[in-house]
Amino acid sequence: MKKILKLFSSLRLTVTLLSLSMVVIFFGTLDQVEYGIHHTQKRYFESYFVIWQYPEQWIYSNILGFVAIPMPGGHLLGYLLLINLLTAHLSRFKLTAKKLGINVLHAGLILLVISEFMTDYLAIESQMSVNEGGSSNYTFSITEKEMVLIDHSDPDSDTVYSVPSDQLKKDKSLNINGTPFQINTHEYYENSKLSIAPPNAPSMRIPITAGWGENMNLRVAEKDYDYSDNASNISSAIVTIASGTQPLGTWVLSNIINNQLPTQKFEHEGKEYSIALRFTRYYLPYKIELIDFTHDKYPGTEIPRNFSSKIRVQNESQNDEDREVLIYMNNPLRYEGLTFYQQSFDNDETTSIFQVVKNPSWWMPYLSVSMVGLGLLIQFLYHFTKFIKKSAKS
Amino acid sequence: MLCSKIRVFLLKPLVAVSCLLVACGKNEQTNYKIPKEEIQFTVPSIQASSPGGEMAKGKVPVATDSDLPDWNPPSHWVAGKTSNIRKGSFSYQENSGSKLEVSVTVFPGDVGGLLANINRWAGQISLPPYTESDLKNITVTKTVHSTLATIVRLNNPSQQKSIIAAIFKNNGNSWFVKASGDQSAIFSQNTSIQSFIDSIQFN
Numbered sequence: 098m099k100k101i102l103k104l105f106s107s108l109r110l111t112v113t114l115l116s117l118s119m120v121v122i123f124f125g126t127l128d129q130v131e132y133g134i135h136h137t138q139k140r141y142f143e144s145y146f147v148i149w150q151y152p153e154q155w156i157y158s159n160i161l162g163f164v165a166i167p168m169p170g171g172h173l174l175g176y177l178l179l180i181n182l183l184t185a186h187l188s189r190f191k192l193t194a195k196k197l198g199i200n201v202l203h204a205g206l207i208l209l210v211i212s213e214f215m216t217d218y219l220a221i222e223s224q225m226s227v228n229e230g231g232s233s234n235y236t237f238s239i240t241e242k243e244m245v246l247i248d249h250s251d252p253d254s255d256t257v258y259s260v261p262s263d264q265l266k267k268d269k270s271l272n273i274n275g276t277p278f279q280i281n282t283h284e285y286y287e288n289s290k291l292s293i294a295p296p297n298a299p300s301m302r303i304p305i306t307a308g309w310g311e312n313m314n315l316r317v318a319e320k321d322y323d324y325s326d327n328a329s330n331i332s333s334a335i336v337t338i339a340s341g342t343q344p345l346g347t348w349v350l351s352n353i354i355n356n357q358l359p360t361q362k363f364e365h366e367g368k369e370y371s372i373a374l375r376f377t378r379y380y381l382p383y384k385i386e387l388i389d390f391t392h393d394k395y396p397g398t399e400i401p402r403n404f405s406s407k408i409r410v411q412n413e414s415q416n417d418e419d420r421e422v423l424i425y426m427n428n429p430l431r432y433e434g435l436t437f438y439q440q441s442f443d444n445d446e447t448t449s450i451f452q453v454v455k456n457p458s459w460w461m462p463y464l465s466v467s468m469v470g471l472g473l474l475i476q477f478l479y480h481f482t483k484f485i486k487k488s489a490k491s
Numbered sequence: 492m493l494c495s496k497i498r499v500f501l502l503k504p505l506v507a508v509s510c511l512l513v514a515c516g517k518n519e520q521t522n523y524k525i526p527k528e529e530i531q532f533t534v535p536s537i538q539a540s541s542p543g544g545e546m547a548k549g550k551v552p553v554a555t556d557s558d559l560p561d562w563n564p565p566s567h568w569v570a571g572k573t574s575n576i577r578k579g580s581f582s583y584q585e586n587s588g589s590k591l592e593v594s595v596t597v598f599p600g601d602v603g604g605l606l607a608n609i610n611r612w613a614g615q616i617s618l619p620p621y622t623e624s625d626l627k628n629i630t631v632t633k634t635v636h637s638t639l640a641t642i643v644r645l646n647n648p649s650q651q652k653s654i655i656a657a658i659f660k661n662n663g664n665s666w667f668v669k670a671s672g673d674q675s676a677i678f679s680q681n682t683s684i685q686s687f688i689d690s691i692q693f694n
Binding site: 194234235249251253254255256257259260261263266272273274275312313314352380 | 615
């Protein structure tokens with residue numbers, strides 16, 4: 098036990114882990130150029146192990162393509178660093194004035210590592226898109242997708258049953274919890290091409306029997322995933338919805354269909370349902386209305402000077418709160434645990450796009466950094482006063 | 492002694508937080524209620540291209556109920572169920588049992604173009620596909636209440652099935668009025684079908 102404790106609390110382990118962190122950052126940065134920030138973040142920093150592969154986009158990839166370097170992922174390094182810090186801190190913990198600064202500093206570092214994990218697991222980054230004169234009560238992820246089945250039978254509200262797209266696996270069936278339906282996924286593509294079948298096109302492996310896929314005789318083909326940061330990959334799925342042993346139809350679902358065409362609906366036992374594949378939505382208990390979006394430029398140039406959105410927040414759950422707010426660059430709206438940043442615009446400057454960040458642990462890095470600073474200050478003052486006293490004596 | 496107590500005191504919440512964090516972040520099914528939504532089709536969208544072509548990004552207006560044209564169906568046709576795609580639905584059955592169905596559907600864009608749509612219908616009554624040069628033999632264009640309509644007639648004598656259809660373009664959408672069914676019913680209702688097509692009036 099002592100040996101294990103010694104191993105985990107050793108400074109050698111700290112140095113090794115920090116060195117490995119630098120290696121992971123280095124190779125992660127290399128891959129970020131080819132695969133974009135989201136993919137790299139997930140692969141290198143939100144994982145336990147990762148294998149760096151010589152990128153096929155590089156020169157001599159036909160010769161060096163076999164080169165692969167395995168390394169620990171960010172989560173593993175983070176947990177090991179946390180254990181290392183904790184064991185070092187606790188095994189050498191002494192409640193003395195001499196060690197007070199060091200203890201506070203270490204506690205700050207431990208809190209910093211924990212805050213990173215908290216942010217990783219709890220923070221949600223999404224977007225909100227609102228047209229001038231329109232309003233929105235949800236934000237949507239730009240990376241995560243969901244298949245939704247919406248029950249419209251209640252006259253006052255809709256019930257959304259959301260299945261994360263990760264669960265849509267080829268030729269797998271799953272129950273949609275809370276409904277009498279099963280979904281059988283025939284195909285799921287992270288990026289795809291939708292086209293209208295030419296005359297005499299061969300029939301598909303799975304015939305489409307419902308919705309826009311049937312009406313427009315759509316064909317779906319897989320495409321290489323585009324990792325660039327501004328890419329708009331089109332996710333598509335071919336699914337059969339069944340109730341018990343009774344199939345209700347086979348649909349083409351795609352975030353691009355859902356974006357444009359009227360919702361795909363079906364009826365079952367007198368209830369109306371709709372189905373869609375879309376970017377995961379996060380609904381809010383309030384509405385954001387866009388009154389006006391302005392895009393100021395420096396006079397006589399096309400250089401942007403400012404983007405701003407005049408919005409109205411309407412919140413019935415907060416005593417019918419109704420107030421106007423101006424969001425502009427570096428002046429976000431912080432409301433009900435979310436921060437709305439002005440991010441972009443679209444549709445000839447009539448649609449405003451906000452980046453919406455929910456991070457319940459946002460205060461932790463501030464506290465931890467303050468603790469580290471305080472620890473250093475205490476330690477410095479302790480030694481400084483000791484030095485002054487010593488000098489005075491001599 | 493005090494130190495070890497403090498160690499235990501510090502360790503417990505840290506272990507609990509770590510366990511909590513490991514348990515978090517799982518992708519699971521959820522369900523929740525939302526207010527009834529008015530669907531807006533405002534985000535960058537797709538447009539149907541020529542057959543075989545990839546759907547391209549663009550901005551296509553989608554018909555709303557306010558775009559619904561006026562029409563006047565014959566009184567002997569039985570109105571059927573409509574949906575967000577099928578804006579009008581009628582059926583008729585003769586005493587002999589032969590019947591036809593009339594539908595009014597709307598799609599954004601050109602839904603692949605005239606030839607693709609005609610060939611889709613041709614396939615429905617087991618006719619071989621047409622080529623571009625055949626179009627002049629099976630289509631006529633006419634103006635119906637200031638809107639240009641393309642009238643298509645397809646007949647498959649061997650299967651005793653026929654289709655009379657009209658395609659209207661309005662506000663970026665394609666409206667299809669299609670009467671399909673048994674040949675005898677289509678022939679006997681020819682005048683009624685023509686009158687119905689002629690009654691379509693966009694605001």
